[in-house]
Amino acid sequence: MNPTRHLGASSFRRFSFAFGSLLAFAGLVGCQPEPGIEPANLVLHRGKIATVDDQNPEVEALAARQGVIVALGSNDDIAQWIGPDTEVIDLEGRLAVPGFIEGHGHFMGLGLSRIQLDLRQATRWQDILEQVAEAAESTPPGEWIRGRGWHQDKWTEIPQPQLEGFPLHDSLSSVAPDHPVLLVHASGHAAFVNAKAMELAGIDASTPDPEGGEILRDAAGQATGLLRETAQNLVRGAMGDGFLASPVEARRMAKLASEECIAKGITSFQDAGSSFEVADFLRQELDDGNVKLRLWMMIRAGNDALRENIGSYWQRSAEDPWLKVGAIKLSLDGALGSRGAWLLEPYSDAPESVGLNLVSLESARETAEIALANDVQIGIHAIGDRANREVLDIYEAVFEGQPAKDRRWRVEHAQHLHLDDIPRFGELGVIASMQAVHCTSDGPWVPERLGEQRTEDGAYVWQKLLQSGAVVTNGTDAPVEDVDPLASYYSAVTRRLNDGSLFYPDQVMGRHEALRSYTLDNAYAAFEEDTKGSLEVGKLADIVVLSQDILSVDAEQIPDTEIVYTIIDGEVVYRGKS
Numbered sequence: 016m017n018p019t020r021h022l023g024a025s026s027f028r029r030f031s032f033a034f035g036s037l038l039a040f041a042g043l044v045g046c047q048p049e050p051g052i053e054p055a056n057l058v059l060h061r062g063k064i065a066t067v068d069d070q071n072p073e074v075e076a077l078a079a080r081q082g083v084i085v086a087l088g089s090n091d092d093i094a095q096w097i098g099p100d101t102e103v104i105d106l107e108g109r110l111a112v113p114g115f116i117e118g119h120g121h122f123m124g125l126g127l128s129r130i131q132l133d134l135r136q137a138t139r140w141q142d143i144l145e146q147v148a149e150a151a152e153s154t155p156p157g158e159w160i161r162g163r164g165w166h167q168d169k170w171t172e173i174p175q176p177q178l179e180g181f182p183l184h185d186s187l188s189s190v191a192p193d194h195p196v197l198l199v200h201a202s203g204h205a206a207f208v209n210a211k212a213m214e215l216a217g218i219d220a221s222t223p224d225p226e227g228g229e230i231l232r233d234a235a236g237q238a239t240g241l242l243r244e245t246a247q248n249l250v251r252g253a254m255g256d257g258f259l260a261s262p263v264e265a266r267r268m269a270k271l272a273s274e275e276c277i278a279k280g281i282t283s284f285q286d287a288g289s290s291f292e293v294a295d296f297l298r299q300e301l302d303d304g305n306v307k308l309r310l311w312m313m314i315r316a317g318n319d320a321l322r323e324n325i326g327s328y329w330q331r332s333a334e335d336p337w338l339k340v341g342a343i344k345l346s347l348d349g350a351l352g353s354r355g356a357w358l359l360e361p362y363s364d365a366p367e368s369v370g371l372n373l374v375s376l377e378s379a380r381e382t383a384e385i386a387l388a389n390d391v392q393i394g395i396h397a398i399g400d401r402a403n404r405e406v407l408d409i410y411e412a413v414f415e416g417q418p419a420k421d422r423r424w425r426v427e428h429a430q431h432l433h434l435d436d437i438p439r440f441g442e443l444g445v446i447a448s449m450q451a452v453h454c455t456s457d458g459p460w461v462p463e464r465l466g467e468q469r470t471e472d473g474a475y476v477w478q479k480l481l482q483s484g485a486v487v488t489n490g491t492d493a494p495v496e497d498v499d500p501l502a503s504y505y506s507a508v509t510r511r512l513n514d515g516s517l518f519y520p521d522q523v524m525g526r527h528e529a530l531r532s533y534t535l536d537n538a539y540a541a542f543e544e545d546t547k548g549s550l551e552v553g554k555l556a557d558i559v560v561l562s563q564d565i566l567s568v569d570a571e572q573i574p575d576t577e578i579v580y581t582i583i584d585g586e587v588v589y590r591g592k593s
């Protein structure tokens with residue numbers, strides 16, 4: 016690699032275009048230090064540094080200056096880079112790896128999840144009612160109570176009365192009669208609301224289902240409180256709370272998301288779908304120092320807005336080491352848990368349903384043409400096997416007749432695949448943007464939805480994809496799952512469910528394979544492998560130091576691993592306790 020190419024993306028935190036200084040510095044990178052050379056700002060030594068660079072996989076020490084790695088080698092090699100002002104970190108034998116890259120998460124959603132009720136631990140509907148009742152006591156009447164993370168399949172008892180396993184709104188309405196309440200499903204693809212929220216949203220028996228969504232109704236036609244997919248927007252519209260409607264709250268959310276990621280060893284975050292306005296807002300938050308990790312963003316917007324703006328956002332951010340607008344995002348189907356994933360054949364546990372198609376194929380094709388015309392990536396959410404096939408068909412059709420090019424278009428989730436479609440990822444150069452932790456969270460109920468055969472053939476088939484030549488990335492879809500990379504890493508290398516059983520373990524990733532999926536492969540999936548994802552001279556000094564060696568420790572100990580240091584741009588931004 017040519018190290019001088021990458022300095023624009025690293026040395027000047029807030030000033031991407033300081034080319035003069037860049038060139039002056041560039042001449043030094045990669046050279047052996049000479050007498051009088053400027054020492055490093057940061058040295059890590061006496062450790063095991065797994066570089067994720069096949070040419071030089073393991074070293075004891077590294078040196079970084081002005082945010083960029085300038086040398087790697089033995090402790091002796093690196094000693095000469097230490098000057099009087101160098102910060103020297105003694106790794107004491109610990110493992111350092113490239114900073115984790117979250118491959119698919121929702122940055123502002125993660126922040127929001129920290130300021131609303133966390134319903135993930137609820138094992139009964141009654142638990143959720145108690146949380147809401149408590150919140151109602153401390154919230155002024157009329158203000159919204161928001162929660163997220165419930166999942167009916169985690170409940171140990173079925174609520175009564177119920178419809179399709181979901182409660183009816185009356186119980187929720189009675190604990191919070193004066194507050195509108197919105198409780199978002201763990202998947203984000205459904206929400207449960209009370210009477211006050213439906214009143215504000217104008218939902219009653221005569222409200223039609225919006226396109227791509229469903230208001231679940233009882234036998235008498237009354238809304239039960241469950242809103243699937245786009246039906247949630249009826250209530251969100253009534254809230255009037257796009258993330259930026261309350262700037263103070265938005266800033267708090269951004270800060271909380273940044274702090275949580277850094278504490279968990281994440282140095283870059285791939286945001287899977289925000290508006291242009293949120294991209295502008297986050298750029299400002301980086302400038303203000305409120306957000307401290309790097310962002311790569313996919314934009315979710317209507318085709319007209321994309322046609323008008325995506326090219327200029329991409330060009331403007333191309334050299335920005337902190338926030339790049341790299342792709343377009345859209346969702347073709349929903350999630351498996353809420354039976355919104357679009358399947359080729361009906362659900363095994365709901366034979367009348369094949370799931371939901373959220374965006375017409377014509378519109379999705381048009382969006383893909385916009386990506387092609389502007390030379391940006393696109394990431395289309397596809398969970399069900401039908402949705403995945405349709406996305407691959409769209410990509411194939413759009414590429415047809417075009418000059419061969421490295422485009423790295425992505426399928427977000429690629430979760431349930433028909434056997435015939437698995438080799439198409441590698442053939443088309445399409446990235447399977449997957450989240451290992453979904454496999455172990457969802458594993459207990461996937462066979463109910465899909466039946467054993469479809470599950471075995473195509474559910475979270477990392478190895479089948481890798482062996483057919485596809486790039487498989489990793490992440491958490493936070494706040495759907497905890498953003499913790501080590502939890503997803505553990506899932507990737509074990510496929511062990513909470514009950515101790517293994518979910519089709521022939522599909523596990525190896526330890527190094529999983530580390531690569533979380534670092535270099537995620538960087539590749541964003542065209543950032545020249546600056547991120549491995550520890551090499553000339554690349555960004557984004558590094559995480561772990562309390563134990565996740566490449567060799569007993570697998571069952573991996574979840575106990577702690578973050579000792581998170582280093583971004585050559586600076587320690589987080590220090591753990593161990």
Ligand SMILES: [Zn+2]
Binds near residue numbers: 119121492
């Ligand atoms: Zn997502």
